[in-house]
Amino acid sequence: MNANPVVAIAGATGAVGVEMIRCLEERNFPVKELKLLASARSAGKTMKFRGKDIPVEELTEESFKGVDIAFFSAGGGISKKFVKAVKDSGAVMIDNSSAFRMDPDTPLVIPEINPEAALAHKGVIANPNCSTIIAITPLWPIHKVNRVKRIVAATYQAASGAGAAAMEELEQATRAFLANEPFEQKIIPHPYPFNVFSHNSNVDPETGYNEEELKMVKETKKIFGDPDIRVTATCVRVPVLRAHSEALDFECEKPITPQEVREILSAAPGVKIVDDRAGNYFPMPKDASGQDDILVGRIRQDISDPSGRSIAMFVAGDQLLKGAALNAVQIGEILVRAAK
Helix, strand or coil: CCCCCEEEEECCCCHHHHHHHHHHHHCCCCCCEEEEEECHHHCCCEEEECCEEEEEEECCCCCCCCCCEEEECCCHHHHHHHHHHHHHHCCEEEECCCCCCCCCCCCECCCCCCHHHHCCCCCEEECCCHHHHHHHCCHHHHHHHCCEEEEEEEEEECHHHHCHHHHHHHHHHHHHHHCCCCCCCCCCCCCCCCCCEECCCCECCCCCCEHHHHHHHHHHHHHHCCCCCEEEEEEEECCCCCEEEEEEEEEECCCCCHHHHHHHHHCCCCEEECCECCCCECCCHHHHCCCCCEEEEEEEECCCCCCCCEEEEEEEEECCHHHHHHHHHHHHHHHHHHHC
16 A cells, blocks of 8 residues: 555545545545546536546546546446456455445444454455444444443434435425426435435345444444344435434443443544533534434433433434535545555
8 A cells, every 4th residue: 555545436426435535635545646436427527636636537447547546436236347347457446335334344433432443454444434433433433441231222314325316305305395387306205395205225024124234234344243132213205405314222231321322422523512401402404414423412311211321311412424425535544654
């Protein structure tokens, strides 16, 4: 790995790709050269990076010659199609899809939790699911002090999780709804404005869990390195543009108080406490949007657990940033630091 790497972004024109470009610039990532890659229909466009117009090139198997780090956010099928070309070129793929997350040879990394895992890669590092990142980044520092045995999560997921087209569709559908005009949903399968519905991923007929929920279960076990942790989730899509919120209830090994949780999280990286009981002000997607930190609040004892081992809280995080682009760029920073 070069300490001043040549960087490629596959899926550069998508919602996450745009945020990756911004994160690289804002965090002064030491990019020697930036290659922007997308489908043939986007080739020829230009995108700004550090004041310069960078042309978008068509993604091909020849795109990775001379590349050190290849960020992928173009869907699992594209990642699988091009992984050999990336590896053969000597680059490292940092993949935002679910293609390799549960591969035992692929590190699944949240830098605030398991940064060392990134350095054990074999050419591919996986970025976790956005809901997983937003849920467990604030839980990890608690887990280190008082092991978390069980997590019950309910998510309120934004349109951004389904891409830029879904965000645009939400805006268009809302205008049509307010004007009392008909609107045909093409990206999201249910009426989106002023509605909530089960996450639009496939449901396992055996368990009744959808793919998003099972990702949270499996990924948490892998990232925490704890196959015995019990996780359940109910994932719901809500009419919000770009920040996910989650209600979390977790049980620790030993009794724990809300004050202890606040003290732990006040010093935790990537987390900001927003917990104003008097003002009834807590994490909201409008505040989390555009922020690197995950907002945490509603921290309270779970009164249904008389043992005192359970805490309920509410979190909100920008799905495009910490839930995707920022986390990927932070993984790249680990590789660069190790090369120095």
